Every structure is written in structure tokens, then in C-alpha cells.
Amino acid sequence: MTRPITLSVYQGMCREGDFAANAATCRGVIAEALDRASDFVCFPECFLSGYDSPEAIEAGARRLDSAEVQAFIAETAAHGMVTLVGMARFADDGLYNSQLVIHRGELLGVYDKVCLTGPDADRLGFLPGRSVPVFEAHGVRFAVQICHDSSFPFVAMAARRMGAEVLFSPHNNEIGAQYAHDHRVWVRNCHVGLACQMKMVVARSNIVKFDRPGMIGYGDSFILSPQGVPLAEAGLHRTKLITATVHPEMFGPPCVWADLNEAPAWIRDGWAAARETGV
Numbered sequence: 001m002t003r004p005i006t007l008s009v010y011q012g013m014c015r016e017g018d019f020a021a022n023a024a025t026c027r028g029v030i031a032e033a034l035d036r037a038s039d040f041v042c043f044p045e046c047f048l049s050g051y052d053s054p055e056a057i058e059a060g061a062r063r064l065d066s067a068e069v070q071a072f073i074a075e076t077a078a079h080g081m082v083t084l085v086g087m088a089r090f091a092d093d094g095l096y097n098s099q100l101v102i103h104r105g106e107l108l109g110v111y112d113k114v115c116l117t118g119p120d121a122d123r124l125g126f127l128p129g130r131s132v133p134v135f136e137a138h139g140v141r142f143a144v145q146i147c148h149d150s151s152f153p154f155v156a157m158a159a160r161r162m163g164a165e166v167l168f169s170p171h172n173n174e175i176g177a178q179y180a181h182d183h184r185v186w187v188r189n190c191h192v193g194l195a196c197q198m199k200m201v202v203a204r205s206n207i208v209k210f211d212r213p214g215m216i217g218y219g220d221s222f223i224l225s226p227q228g229v230p231l232a233e234a235g236l237h238r239t240k241l242i243t244a245t246v247h248p249e250m251f252g253p254p255c256v257w258a259d260l261n262e263a264p265a266w267i268r269d270g271w272a273a274a275r276e277t278g279v
Helices: 019-035 054-060 067-078 118-122 147-151 154-161 177-198 270-277
Strands: 005-011 040-042 082-091 094-103 106-112 135-137 140-144 166-170 174-176 201-205 215-224 230-236 240-246
Touching: 005 019, 005 201, 005 215, 005 230, 019 040, 019 054, 019 067, 019 082, 019 240, 040 166, 040 201, 054 082, 067 082, 067 094, 067 106, 082 106, 082 166, 106 135, 147 154, 147 166, 147 177, 154 166, 154 177, 166 177, 174 177, 177 201, 177 215, 215 240, 230 240
Parallel strands: 005 040, 040 082, 140 166, 166 201
Antiparallel strands: 005 240, 082 094, 094 106, 135 140, 174 215, 201 215, 215 230
């Protein structure tokens, strides 16, 4: 990181299957983030398309070359803020749960969710992503994980090993109300662990939702320092844009007391070698 950067994360409700309405919401949030001089703004998982049913996915999913997606990308030429927004993405080989990374009217790239849940694959028909791209803008390298990816260290570790200092973590957590508290605690602690262990800023963006009986989208979006300390929090059950400024000194002592390269190469790289060899 070459200079301080300002991150914004949106927490709110998307309309299932209504790409146009969700894009309109994004435009309003983008304007608010620009008023805060943000360098980045991140929206939740599948925010443009919706996520709660095969019908919503079918109605809201788009190809990257669709007129609506291309128009949304083109609009960002008017400013320098990086926009990260989720959508169900039709591709030639199938359907992906994707986060678009957009800057100055161009698509920098796409991250496709690697670690799918059972319903992601079996009910919604998503295919798993096969790579962890790392992007660069505003003097910082950054990457994306999506929702269930955060339950494991692998995506974050791959991104960190390629130099990412900021990890965006869009979610779409609509959970049975009786499980929501325990799920929230688990997810938050997973993110704190990733921030500390990987020495990264971790920015989580989640939905809020209340329209299905017995289900709840609770929010709890936040931006964590590499110490795992919240720099900004959206709280529960409310729509909010949160913003925090990250400084280069947060990545070294006395804030962070270790470096991944201090670990011996045989153990640092061993998990990857084991997967390649089947050990």
C-alpha cells in the first residue's frame, strides 16, 4: 500500500430477480460513497441479481456482455472509485456466483465464488470458481472472497500470498431465525481470524432482509484492520453505508507482529503441495 485508502461497504436489501431496481440502488450508494471520497465501494453477494431462489436467479442473472451490465460498467467512467458488485453470471459453460471489479468504466476482472455451499450447487445451479485473481488500484493490491469462502483459509491465503493487502468479503446471509445468532458469531470470528492470520484488511458486506417467514438477513457488515479490530461497523437489521480509512502503518509493528514469510517454506507451502500430489 503506497498511501491511505478509504473503503466503503454497503449493507442493505436487494430486490430478488430485479436487476434494474438493484442497479438503481447501487447508483445511489455509489453517489454517497463518492461524497465520502471513497476509493472503493463494495456491495453484497449477488446484489444485482438476487439470490434466494432458482426463479430469482433466472430472472436476475446476466451475461457480462448484456446491455444492462455494460451500461452499469460504462457509468463508472465518470469517477475514479473502484466498484465491487455481486451478480449471478451466465457464461458459456454455466452459471457463476460472481463479484465484478469495475474501475473507470472498465471491468478489471471477475471473481467467481470458489467454495460453494450444497444449495449453491444443487439448488441454484452455480459452478465453482477456479482461480483467485488479485487486482491493483489506488496503490493497493486487493482480492475478493464470497460468503462461504470465508469459512476456510484457502482463498484468503492464496490472495495474501499473491500480495493482496485488502480482502473484500461480500455475503448474502439469509438464515433461519433460530440459527442467526450463532451463524453471525461464527462468521464474524472467521473474519477476525482471517484478518489477523493473513495480516489483511477485511471488509465484509452483507444484506438485510425480513420478507420470508422464519428467515432473516441480519447484516453485521464491518471493516477490520489487520489486527482484527473493527474500523467501522454497520450493526444489525438496518441499511447503512460504512466507511473507514486504512493507513499503510497498520500493516507493520506495533500493529502486526508477524509475517507469513517467517514460517518455514515446507509448512508454508505444504498444503498447496499436498493438494497437488493428492497426499
